[in-house]
Amino acid sequence: MRILFINNDGGGYADYVEAAAGTTVDKFFSQQMAGGKAEDYLIRVNRQPVPRDYVLQEGDRVTITPTKIEGAVAA
Amino acid sequence: MENELSGRRLWQVAGAIRDQLYAIRLNRFREAQGQVQSLSSDLAELESIRRRLSLCVARGWTAAASGLMEEAARLFRSLNYSSLEAEKAIGKPEVAIPNVRDVLEELLQAEEEFEKLRYYREDQILAIVTDSIELEGVYLGDFEVQLHIRALGDTNHRSIYRIVALDPHPSMRNEAVTHPHVSEERLCAGDAGAAIDTALAGGRICDFFMLVRSVLTNYNRDSAYVTLEDWDGATCHDCGSVMGEDDSYYCTSCDYEFCGECSSCCSRCDETTCLGCLEPCPVCEDRVCGGCMTTCPECGRALCRRCRDEARCPCLEEEPENEEETDDNDSGGIRSTTEGGEADGAGSDTGLDEAAAPAGAEASEEGAGEDRASVHPDRLGETALLP
Numbered sequence: 444m445r446i447l448f449i450n451n452d453g454g455g456y457a458d459y460v461e462a463a464a465g466t467t468v469d470k471f472f473s474q475q476m477a478g479g480k481a482e483d484y485l486i487r488v489n490r491q492p493v494p495r496d497y498v499l500q501e502g503d504r505v506t507i508t509p510t511k512i513e514g515a516v517a518a
Numbered sequence: 519m520e521n522e523l524s525g526r527r528l529w530q531v532a533g534a535i536r537d538q539l540y541a542i543r544l545n546r547f548r549e550a551q552g553q554v555q556s557l558s559s560d561l562a563e564l565e566s567i568r569r570r571l572s573l574c575v576a577r578g579w580t581a582a583a584s585g586l587m588e589e590a591a592r593l594f595r596s597l598n599y600s601s602l603e604a605e606k607a608i609g610k611p612e613v614a615i616p617n618v619r620d621v622l623e624e625l626l627q628a629e630e631e632f633e634k635l636r637y638y639r640e641d642q643i644l645a646i647v648t649d650s651i652e653l654e655g656v657y658l659g660d661f662e663v664q665l666h667i668r669a670l671g672d673t674n675h676r677s678i679y680r681i682v683a684l685d686p687h688p689s690m691r692n693e694a695v696t697h698p699h700v701s702e703e704r705l706c707a708g709d710a711g712a713a714i715d716t717a718l719a720g721g722r723i724c725d726f727f728m729l730v731r732s733v734l735t736n737y738n739r740d741s742a743y744v745t746l747e748d749w750d751g752a753t754c755h756d757c758g759s760v761m762g763e764d765d766s767y768y769c770t771s772c773d774y775e776f777c778g779e780c781s782s783c784c785s786r787c788d789e790t791t792c793l794g795c796l797e798p799c800p801v802c803e804d805r806v807c808g809g810c811m812t813t814c815p816e817c818g819r820a821l822c823r824r825c826r827d828e829a830r831c832p833c834l835e836e837e838p839e840n841e842e843e844t845d846d847n848d849s850g851g852i853r854s855t856t857e858g859g860e861a862d863g864a865g866s867d868t869g870l871d872e873a874a875a876p877a878g879a880e881a882s883e884e885g886a887g888e889d890r891a892s893v894h895p896d897r898l899g900e901t902a903l904l905p
Contacts, residue, residue, distance in 0.1 A: 455713030490627040513738035514699030514708040
């Protein structure tokens with residue numbers, strides 16, 4: 444199934460990705476954000492917070508936004 | 519004037535944002551157009567060189583052809599650069615412009631995430647308010663993140679959004695710094711910079727606000743306008759008093775900060791130096807830093823660089839006098855022996871002339887009569903042998 448994945452980590456991008464039927468949010472996170480800790484991100488499906496065991500549906504919009512980002516001083 | 523967003527107004531704001539997204543998109547094309555234009559000019563120049571070079575070859579003008587070769591070599595370097603820039607500008611990922619409903623959904627989501635969206639109609643500013651932020655025990659208060667809709671299409675991203683402290687607790691060191699990563703209401707987004715730009719270009723307004731909040735709720739000690747350790751002002755390393763940024767002085771000798779009363783500056787290099795790192799030059803008594811102290815190359819005595827360069831060490835001042843004295847003694851002695859040569863050794867001291875008297879007097883004081891021969895014994899001996 445096709446999922447619209449919006450990744451706000453790093454440079455940020457939005458793209459469609461394929462996910463197997465029955466994929467939970469937790470599994471989707473570990474597939475897309477290898478090495479990342481789910482507790483360091485805000486995960487929204489169709490703009491709403493969902494439990495980790497939520498099973499993704501065809502056409503879902505998943506947004507992953509980091510909560511720990513380091514600012515800097517202007518160059 | 520602050521307005522809460524609802525109903526028709528929400529649609530209007532969503533429409534205004536969408537219009538600006540077209541401006542962002544147009545800017546991207548403008549940038550690509552400029553780069554392609556530059557590349558095109560270089561290519562036209564190359565064609566001109568080609569034509570002239572053909573003519574030179576056909577007529578056997580080797581000197582002119584040689585000049586054209588150099589021109590072409592320079593142009594190839596320029597072509598390489600403009601080609602890469604044009605490729606970069608054209609290769610930027612295409613960001614789809616969302617429809618008004620998508621933007622509206624972003625606004626609705628932002629309302630849910632941040633409880634309330636604010637809209638300042640006159641200035642077309644969309645804003646959210648963060649919770650009160652406290653980082654590592656330092657209370658910073660809550661912040662309003664203002665998105666200037668009219669500025670969305672600006673190429674200068676700094677004007678697009680501002681971070682306004684609603685309950686300001688600025689650093690004692692710099693009142694313009696209300697957050698370790700905010701100065702003069704500008705956020706330095708650091709690692710979030712690219713993601714924020716992408717979110718704005720795609721009209722993902724809620725993602726933009728969430729990313730900014732993520733930066734505001736975190737602290738990067740290594741890259742802060744003012745570190746939280748110094749937020750309430752640094753303390754003087756000497757007397758311990760709390761100092762603002764304008765009242766603190768960094769000692770370049772010991773690398774600590776001091777208040778105005780505990781610091782001064784070096785009389786030689788003018789570097790700010792704490793009182794403890796300044797020492798008086800034993801020669802001129804000016805207070806100088808460790809870097810401006812040196813030693814006399816003759817006697818090894820500590821003194822400032824200027825006193826060394828101007829040869830003001832006391833050891834250098836004493837030397838010429840000693841040499842003079844030695845010369846006087848020598849000449850006086852010789853004179854005494856030669857002038858008094860006709861007399862025998864016993865009566866030689868009476869032969870000293872007036873000019874040689876002071877040195878001779880000194881010698882006679884030390885010698886006290888019976889020790890006269892000790893002044894110049896060898897020469898006296900020689901004199902005795904003179905005819």
